[in-house]
Amino acid sequence: MKAQQYGKAYLVTMLGLLLSFACLKSAWAIDKQSHDYELKPQKIAADTYAFIGRTEDFSRQNGGYIVNTGFIVTDEGVVVIDTGPSRRFAEQQRAAIKSITDQPIARIYLTHHHPDHFLGNQVYADVPIYALPATKQGIQAEGEGFSSNMYRMVGDWMRGTELSLPTETAQAGMIELGGHKLELLALQGHTAGDLMLFDHSTGVLFAGDLVFNQRTATTPHADTQQWLASLAVIQALPFKVLVPGHGAVSTAAEPIEETRRYLIWLEKTLQEGAKQGLSMTEIMQTPVPEQFQHLSLLRSELQRSVTHLYPQVEAQVLKAINWEKTE
């Protein structure tokens, strides 16, 4: 009888302890999840700043801050390049810009239609948002799907993020804004519409995802031949500072070369694999040359690229067997 009572008391105490631990733990978890992207504008040239994301895949740890965005402070307002992966990101981006300048935001340019580059649009509802026609179409067609997939991948960081479409059509050519000569270049290859912004006044080139730096290139909407042609255009530009879509800022042309070398190797690997009768999974396991081993996310991006690009390549080596007969 006595032992039973003791047992009860023991049980209640243990339960109490457990509960209090659980409460403490969840309080700690919430504190950790303050959803602060810790955005620090990095000054890369006169009037010009970049937010450099991690070279990782989307995760609940990084909240989707795996992308580079930036801004140029002119006498007629601030030009922002890309709005990032979420509402929270763009709010913090806008606050960080405010901490640098009192100039209002004059306009936004979106480099292309991938979710890490435009899902912060809603924070700039009072600002004209420019994008190429193909980018507008892409966001319209795939934006909702991208958005729900981002919620799945980075979770609560996305809270309150809603799709907001670009309001203006970007056109290739030169504009002058507040003392800056800005050239807009309409290219393609990473997607059907890749917009670059080249500031002739400072020599800064915002290259978008046409250039990756020490991070494996991604290809969900890529056309490698067009992409290689675009890289040739980029290399001919007299830039002083290159801001890639992903990876560190560079003053050299090496990231362009590296992106080119990888795309050429990828295309050749797919072509030769098809000629040898390899299946998708066999190409995914193909050894990657030493020169690419330092690229982050190499194997997972290669696997994704095989899924994107191999179906068209392998179809070229198959013969129509019974087609004439059944027609």
Added chain:
Amino acid sequence: MNKINKLMIKVITILFLLSPLAWGVETMTIDPMHSPHWSAMHERFLNNGTVVFDEKVEVFAPEKAEDSLNVPVSFKAEALDAVEELVVFADFNPIPLVLKFRPGELQPNLSFRMKLQQGTPVRVAARTSDDIWHVGTVWIDAAGGGCTLPSVGISSGNWTETLGRVDANVWERSGNNRLRMRIMHPMDTGLAAGIPKFHIENLFIRDANSQSVLAELDLYEPISENPMLSLDVGRYSQFSVKGRDNNGNKIEAIISQ
């Protein structure tokens, strides 16, 4: 106090005896994925037969499904002797059974693509002539939706123009040739609203010269639209492929280099 201590010791002992740790030898038969559906899968597709989780059945797939409608999977069971049948299933798919392959005269290896509704273990169970199922497993993470979407062909309405078309090729390799074939077919699962299930049911691969059956394949709803199959076909190089879908449409092709 003493009573409680004794009780605790008893409970702990019983728990330990029930745990897999106490049965070291048996861990081979415990699902490495700890899937809650394993026992149901075991009963439904393997008839509750003897199972060994066996690395000799190599299964490869990317860790994440980039496109839930086209997830590439391949397996190799050539390290096993006398494989009579291979069964592929995905525990958490609304339709778990993917395919059955009786390799016959060919190698027990295959590459294909499938639809996934969510992250799931994908299993390849190879039954050897001693009636033991050797099971290889991979986990594939997927964003989902692959099984409840209509096929591209049905959505665009042009599937009738290419139904049953076969594109293929044979690659000569030393001692073990490769056959790849793509068969145009919507492979609708029946889970997309208003679109009945419509899929290839079986394929017989014969030697085009002797007409003897080399291998048989049963395909089910989760196989991707326009199935692309890669087989290791030993010394054979000319094939007659015949099959039909669940509506009785025939597939016929004579394939050579």
